[in-house]
């Protein structure tokens with residue numbers, strides 16, 4: 001079944017393709033161009049002058065969790081700093097939850113994101129932190145998300161010895177989880193894992209054939225960016241505190257700087273230096289970092305709005321970063337783009353242009369969503 005979509009007010013493709021119409025055939029984009037030249041299709045939908053863009057690609061979430069950290073958030077708003085230690089609260093709750101409970105929580109959040117235009121989601125393990133709970137987290141994640149990342153190196157479980165835990169993560173835990181995931185990640189930060197510990201986990205994961213990602217430079221300057229670039233990681237996420245050396249290293253590498261502005265706001269950090277990264281030539285992605293501790297939002301539109309209003313990104317740069325940028329951070333060229341052959345993941349705004357995402361902050365602008373060729377919203 002093919003569908004011709006016409007009446008597009010502003011079409012953002014992130015590709016050479018332009019026009020005011022497109023055709024979806026099955027789960028793929030089949031054609032993009034001027035409506036007057038459109039080939040025949042089985043059915044037709046007119047979006048009446050609305051803007052169409054690729055569905056959001058959320059390349060950083062932590063959705064296999066249980067429990068609630070409202071009290072921690074409240075304490076933060078009263079002035080208490082965010083620390084990695086809060087992760088342990090979610091680990092306890094996650095270990096106690098049944099498979100069905102975890103599955104329902106991630107299902108609900110992926111559905112919530114989809115209603116807001118997110119058609120592609122990466123998610124991580126990292127609230128299990130022992131072999132059986134990391135394995136079941138990866139299995140449940142794979143049932144709901146498009147891409148899964150192993151984050152056994154999220155925190156040293158309280159009471160355990162750090163080096164012994166690192167040996168477990170890069171040994172038995174990695175062996176058990178690797179067949180279920182595409183990526184491995186480490187939280188390389190004070191209070192989590194240092195450079196050597198992080199590197200040991202990433203090197204072992206690379207030997208297993210996994211792609212690499214790093215949580216780095218979230219709470220202060222540190223070695224995360226350097227390590228990510230050195231090991232050729234696809235992405236280093238957070239990048240809130242960067243030295244000029246970090247910016248230069250990112251600019252001359254293939255490692256995407258994935259910025260998580262909702263997290264920085266929710267943890268009362270500075271916002272990341274997006275302008276300096278872009279001006280230096282680095283590739284920037286935006287993601288929600290949806291998790292119950294540091295960033296409890298699934299709203300990619302909020303991230304885009306913040307990037308424009310407070311991080312000096314243009315609307316075009318921010319929308320690219322939240323679509324094609326996320327895809328690049330996941331080394332994908334079939335999502336985050338509207339061109340023949342790409343996945344038919346479309347986001348139709350109830351607005352004539354993407355500028356409205358920043359011009360009308362906080363207003364839910366999602367009018368319709370197609371995911372893999374099916375209209376789902």
Ligand code: NIG
Nearest residue numbers: 086087187215289291293294
């Ligand atoms: O990306 N920084 C480490 N991990 C998550 C936070 C997880 C939590 O606080 O539960 C993050 O912000």
